[in-house]
Amino acid sequence: MQVDYMASAPSLEEVRSLAGVTVLEFGTPWCGYCQIAQPGLERALARRHDVHHLKVEDGPGRRLGRAFRIKLWPTLVFLQDGEEVARLVRPASGEAIEQTLEGVAA
Template sequence: MTMQAEYMVPAPSLEQVRSLAGVTVLEFGTPWCGFCQMAQPGLEEALSRHHDVHHLKIEDGPGRRLGRAFRVKLWPTLVFLQDGEEVARLVRPASGEAIQQTLERVAA
């Protein structure tokens, strides 16, 4: 699957996310977040190597239920799911390499 370019508003429900099969990366952030913008090239490169990984780019903020359900505090937060269950997390990833290594470990 290709990288999702736009943030989802509204976000899917927790039940919808928990029902996803396979590997999914939830990316929590906002379009105006500088840290989120800096993470995009590394995330795009990592996802381009894993076509079977789903990517959901979810706009987060106060009162956003899905972000609260995953205890998101800083952006971007990448939550890696396997069949709807969290198996890894990166908060403000420092490099595309960190994202790639985590995806390789989760997708193995």
Template sequence: MTMQSEYMAPAPSLEEVCSLAGVTVLEFGTPWCGYCQIAQPGLEQALARRHDVHHLKVEDGPGRRLGRAFRVRLWPTLVFLLDGEEVARLVRPASGEAIEQTLARVVA
């Protein structure tokens, strides 16, 4: 699956996310967040070769239940799921390499 460029509105429910099969990267952030914008090239690079990984770009903020369910506090937060279960997390990833290494561990 290719990288999503737009934040989802509305976000999927926790039940929908937990029922996803395979590897999924939940990206929590906002379009106006500078840290989120800085992370985009690295995220795009990491996901470009991973057609077996689902990417869900979820806008977060006050009153957003999915972000609260995953205890998101800083943006961007990448939550890596395997068959709906959290197996890894990166908060404000410094590079695409960090994302690629985490994906490699999750997919292996």
């Protein structure tokens, strides 16, 4: 699991070229909702070594967040081979993240 937010996000083309399952997490280090979601996200990803995690800092002028139409933080975008297959906005529990990962990775 990636701990720190990326100051410089990958391009949309780079994200679209990712192979396998990727969780693209949009948020900021100061966001309370983002901080609350971290323990559940950590638990869900701890058992999934086959899943890539990209923690992208979002905000005004951040192109990747706009490309995915991010409105609230945290937003988890689940990708399969670079294509969005699921999304969780402000996940309330680690169980919701785990269930979504199971469905995506199946």
